[in-house]
Amino acid sequence: MGIKIALLIVFFAVMVAVGLYARKHVTSVDGFVLGGRSAGPWLTAFAYGTSYFSAVVFVGYAGQFGWKYGLSSTWIGIGNAVIGSLLAWVVLGRRTKVMTQHLGSRTMPDFFGNRYGSRALKIAASVIVFVFLVPYTASIYNGLSRLFEMAFHIPYTVCVAGMAVFTGIYVILGGYMATAINDFIQGIIMLIGIVAVIASVLSGQGGFLEAIEKMAEIPSDIPVTLGQPGAFTSFFGPDPLNLLGVVILTSLGTWGLPQMVGKFYAIKDEKSIHTGTVISTIFAVIISGGCYFLGGFGRLFDGKEIYDASGVVVFDSIIPHMLSSLPDILIGIVVVLVLSASMSTLASLVLTSSSTLTLDFLKDTLMQEMSEKKQIRVMQILVVFFIAVSVLLAWNPPTFIAQLMGISWGALAGAFLAPFLYGLYWKRVTKASVWASFAVGVGITVSNMVIGYIESPINAGAFAMAAGLVVVPVVSLLTPKPEREQVDQIFECYEEKVVISRKSSLGDQK
Numbered sequence: 001m002g003i004k005i006a007l008l009i010v011f012f013a014v015m016v017a018v019g020l021y022a023r024k025h026v027t028s029v030d031g032f033v034l035g036g037r038s039a040g041p042w043l044t045a046f047a048y049g050t051s052y053f054s055a056v057v058f059v060g061y062a063g064q065f066g067w068k069y070g071l072s073s074t075w076i077g078i079g080n081a082v083i084g085s086l087l088a089w090v091v092l093g094r095r096t097k098v099m100t101q102h103l104g105s106r107t108m109p110d111f112f113g114n115r116y117g118s119r120a121l122k123i124a125a126s127v128i129v130f131v132f133l134v135p136y137t138a139s140i141y142n143g144l145s146r147l148f149e150m151a152f153h154i155p156y157t158v159c160v161a162g163m164a165v166f167t168g169i170y171v172i173l174g175g176y177m178a179t180a181i182n183d184f185i186q187g188i189i190m191l192i193g194i195v196a197v198i199a200s201v202l203s204g205q206g207g208f209l210e211a212i213e214k215m216a217e218i219p220s221d222i223p224v225t226l227g228q229p230g231a232f233t234s235f236f237g238p239d240p241l242n243l244l245g246v247v248i249l250t251s252l253g254t255w256g257l258p259q260m261v262g263k264f265y266a267i268k269d270e271k272s273i274h275t276g277t278v279i280s281t282i283f284a285v286i287i288s289g290g291c292y293f294l295g296g297f298g299r300l301f302d303g304k305e306i307y308d309a310s311g312v313v314v315f316d317s318i319i320p321h322m323l324s325s326l327p328d329i330l331i332g333i334v335v336v337l338v339l340s341a342s343m344s345t346l347a348s349l350v351l352t353s354s355s356t357l358t359l360d361f362l363k364d365t366l367m368q369e370m371s372e373k374k375q376i377r378v379m380q381i382l383v384v385f386f387i388a389v390s391v392l393l394a395w396n397p398p399t400f401i402a403q404l405m406g407i408s409w410g411a412l413a414g415a416f417l418a419p420f421l422y423g424l425y426w427k428r429v430t431k432a433s434v435w436a437s438f439a440v441g442v443g444i445t446v447s448n449m450v451i452g453y454i455e456s457p458i459n460a461g462a463f464a465m466a467a468g469l470v471v472v473p474v475v476s477l478l479t480p481k482p483e484r485e486q487v488d489q490i491f492e493c494y495e496e497k498v499v500i501s502r503k504s505s506l507g508d509q510k
Contacts, residue, residue, distance in 0.1 A: 007332040011189075011339065015170050018181045022174025032175035032376050033106050033355045040268050041275035043180040046187035048263045048276070049283035050344035052084065052254060053190070054140050058291050058338050061250070063318035066295025068222065069243050070215060070232025073296050076247050077289030083251035085284040089264075089277035092255060095424040095494070096264035097273070102493035106265065107356045108258035108416060115423050116431045117486060124438060128415055129258050129356045130386075132445075133349050136408035137390035140342045140349075157395055163339070164387045167346050172380045176266060179347040186340030187283060193337030194290040200330050201294060201322060211297055218299050232299060245459040252465055253409045256417025259345075259352040287341075298322060354382035407445060410461025414441025418468035422476075427487045433475035437468045 026032045065073040100106075103114040109129060113122025170178045205211040212233055220231035222238040231238035254260045267273060301322045308314050323334050358379045362370070370378065419434040444464040447453075454460040 007336050008339075011336050012166050014185060015166060015182055015343070016173075018185070019170030019173035019178045022170075022178035022181060026173070026175045026177075026376060029359070029372050029375050030106065031177070032379060033351070033359070041272040042279060043184055044263055044267045044272060045276040045279035045283065047180045047183040047344075047348070048089075048260065048280050049085070049287065050183040050187050050190065050341060051259055051263065051348040052080070052284065052345075053287050053291070054338075054342045054345035057250075057288060058341060059319045060316055061246075062291040062295030063298060064295075064315035065243075065246055066292060066298040067313065067315060067318055069237040069239060069296070070234075070299070071212075071293070071296035072232075072234065072237025072240075072243060073292040074289060075236075075243060075292075076250055077285070077292040079247035079251040080288040081281055081284035083247075084254040084288075086277065086281040088255055088260075089273065089280055092261065092421070092424065093264050093267070093273045093277065094270075096261060097267050098493050099424060099490070100265045103490065107352070107359055108261060108420065109356055110359060111423075112416075112419065112434060115490060116419075116429075116434055116482075118431050118434075121431065121434055121438075124435075125416070126356045128411065128438065128442060130353050132408045132411040132442075133259070133353045134386075134390050134408075137346060137349050137386075140346050160391055160395060163343065163346070164391050167343050167350065168383055168387050171347050171350055171383050175376075176351060179344065179351060180266075182347070183344045186344045189340045190287055190337050191283070193333045193340075194287055194294075196330060197323065197326070197334055197337070198290055198294050200326055201297065204325065205297065205300055211300060214300055215297065232296075242456065242459065245456065245462045248462040248465065249409055249413075249458050252417070253413040253461065256413035256415070256420060256465065256468075257409065258356065258412065258416070259348040261420065262348075262352060294322075295319065350383050350386050353386045354379045357382055407449065407457050407461070410457060410464050411442050411445040414444060414461060414464025414468055416441070417465050418472040421469075422472050426473075426476075427491055428476050428481060429472060430476045430479045430482055432479040433472045436471050436475045440464065440467050440471050 061076070062073070065076060099115070100111055103111065105111040105114050107126075107129075109122045109125035112125045113119055170182060174181075202208050202211050205214065216230045216233045218229070218232055220226060220228045220238040222231070224241075225231045225238040228238070237243055267276065295318070298318045301318065303321065305321045305324075306313055306317045323331060326334065358375055362378065415438045419429065419437045422429045423434075441464045444460060444467060445457075448457065448460040454463060
């Protein structure tokens with residue numbers, strides 16, 4: 001216990017110290033929200049990766065989908081690396097940086113307002129962000145606190161409150177730059193931790209090959225492959241269709257999440273984009289691939305500890321039970337690993353929500369004459385408010401971690417992905433199509449929560465994203481074209497001539 005407590009004390013001390021160090025960047029709104037748009041490749045890549053993966057992935061998703069799909073759940077990690085990281089950087093990175101800087105946009109709702117010339121769109125987007133980031137935040141507290149209970153026997157409510165306080169301190173003190181530096185430190189911890197945990201867990205099962213052999217003997221209890229032995233070690237697993245829905249939501253979903261896309265706003269230069277793409281992808285392969293690979297062995301740890309009183313599997317208990325037999329030093333590393341992942345994601349969510357509400361809602365409606373200093377102060381107050389609301393929800397979460405995240409990602413990515421992606425590349429996108437995408441994304445998610453016509457919130461989220469990608473071009477082609485002069489002015493940022501060195505481009509050879 002002494003080792004575990006010592007690791008935590010050092011961890012929290014470093015987080016607060018970074019917050020104090022980063023205070024010098026909090027002199028302007030751009031400094032607080034984007035770190036002055038000067039984050040280098042390593043900071044940006046790690047900020048992207050650690051905002052992507054949290055206790056939701058390690059505890060909730062790895063536990064639930066590892067149990068359901070066995071080793072084929074590793075495909076989720078591969079999808080996260082290829083689609084959610086590599087392609088996201090390639091397709092969105094440069095264009096997002098160039099256009100948002102050209103438009104002076106600091107948040108995703110700000111982008112919608114400036115790109116489509118609509119203050120109403122900006123306000124509506126800010127409300128969607130604020131409302132649907134809350135359940136995601138609650139899911140992060142929930143997953144982390146289950147590990148704390150296992151390792152320290154500390155009450156769930158105390159865990160939630162402690163994590164909230166420390167996250168609030170360093171976000172308020174140092175804004176984006178504090179979260180970026182802490183993300184880098186936390187990312188290193190995550191990389192070391194996941195490798196150590198996988199090696200230790202497999203060693204406890206007699207090694208990799210013996211663990212595979214044991215998994216192959218377990219018959220499937222999934223309706224699609226009921227009773228089939230070896231289904232949990234097969235290439236596509238016992239239920240490939242539902243597995244595909246998870247891959248789509250957790251991979252493509254990042255393209256429409258404001259806390260993820262916002263990392264591209266703050267990136268420094270061309271080199272940072274190239275380097276960041278590679279680092280971010282490798283990070284995702286190790287962290288996400290490792291988490292789902294580990295979760296794929298969950299059925300080897302079947303026991304009464306993972307069932308509730310009625311005999312139903314509590315998915316959020318699978319990973320904590322799997323890790324409970326590890327040596328104290330490794331449990332301490334795991335707790336710090338998941339704490340790192342969770343606090344980095346939480347900090348990103350809190351900063352995104354507070355900045356969106358301040359810059360895109362309050363400043364545009366109720367407090368139009370706010371000075372720079374007052375805007376920063378309001379954002380810091382809203383950080384506290386947002387954390388408090390999410391804590392209250394986390395103390396009595398309505399459903400499993402994965403479902404909470406599915407609701408949040410489904411609504412946000414369903415509403416924002418299509419108009420953001422098309423808006424970077426296609427001049428023909430109309431204001432009406434953006435409204436249609438907002439309505440479809442939020443409408444599918446909320447109506448499914450009430451009626452439940454799609455059994456899984458995760459599949460509902462994937463469907464909402466796919467629907468938006470169809471709705472935006474269809475509605476754009478059926479509605480009047482946007483004003484050509486205005487759109488050309490927006491897209492001229494891509495045509496601006498810049499001078500670069502030979503090592504970046506060979507240029508025309510005479």
